[in-house]
Amino acid sequence: MSEKNREAKRSARERLAEERERQKGRDKKRRALIVGAAVVGVLGLAAVVGLLAANSGDDKSDTAGPVSVPEGANGKDRLSLPLGKESAKSTLTIWEDFRCPACKQFEDGFRATINDLAAKGRLKVEYHLTTLIDGNMGGSGSLRAANAAACAQDAGKFPAYHDVLFKNQPPEPDDAYGKNSRLIELAEEVDGLVTDSFKKCVEDGEHDSWVAKSHKAFQDAKLRGTPAVLLNGKNIYGPQNPLTPQKLRQLVADADKG
Template structure:
């Protein structure tokens, strides 16, 4: 074989190798930005989750417009970044009269993004059970609203929906719970930023009796809680948790491990066992 032919074949191999490297790099970038690369087992089914791969604001205390951070009514926790849902500790204790030593209902902590399909899967599977445990005073839920999908795919639907949910909390905690459920039942496809439309969010709020007041409209349209939402997302991004939904019971992660799938009945057993401790 001539020297020229050998060099020509070597050059072709090098070009093929470089092309394959470029294709692998593109595939890796797509996986990183696609947010569906993580898989969670729930009742034996795989679902998509939101994965932290987004930038955070340099100044988490301010939104894009520099507006003040305004927590919704009744927000609790450090920085008042948590929306509680369920019977208060006081009312739960009153319902447990004659059972001394009880510290109140166990807490389910949920980090969610209203655009996240994995969050919708969690809500669709566990909604009824969560409400039953809440209404029985066995469990209290603390919601942390985050915006991973906005950061990964672009758009503002996560922020807009979270702000609207916080506006519902301003009206009435019971309306927050109802509206929270409406938003997940009507969640658009992940790549469609339909929740960026305030009009769409207000129209969905009509499904919650008495929610759409002039004050609610102003809150949604004016982005009253946008900076609060961004602060909540920034804290989550630095929390050590990497995806939504992140679900903790009594501070311990209980959801998303394929080796230990969670079911509604298992959640009930865990809550009741914690209640007996």
């Protein structure tokens, strides 16, 4: 074989070897890309699963627990606590906060008249509880007292306990009703109210979600403040609309005639 032929054959072998090396390099890059894509895919899937799990957790945390409605609550969404006979022609709707000084003033001035009209079957009362002062002054006394009142409703003793809470209302800045022990202590003034079930209801905040829903209804109604007092749907109480016990009796009498 001539020198020229040997050189040509060697060049061909070298070119073939070089091509094989290049092909190995391409194969290596392709495998790296495949593996990388697979890793990215797995990580992407993990991220999606993580996001779904996180969203699921957020949904659970944003969802309020079940609303425990007090026994005998009635009205729209069962947010009112009743007093009086269902057959009464007139309905007095009262929105109150147990920490509200103006609510105490109203109760002290009208308690006897309202209770008398209700007892005689001439007036049906619907009490709605709010937590306005907690929001304005801080603390939790409005919520805690409202929950305790709802617990008293479970025991069939809401009207008496409602009156006790207003008669013993602390000064507005004093969050004494934020202590369940104080609420249970005052419940001793209502015969037969303090039982193990009542105390558990108070301590557990059994009706907290219901109270929150009631306050939301107060906000949605865009009422100016507490107390808000409506007779047959008409606002009858406020600085521009002075009300007296005698006038309330007359309004009920007029409604009876109508």
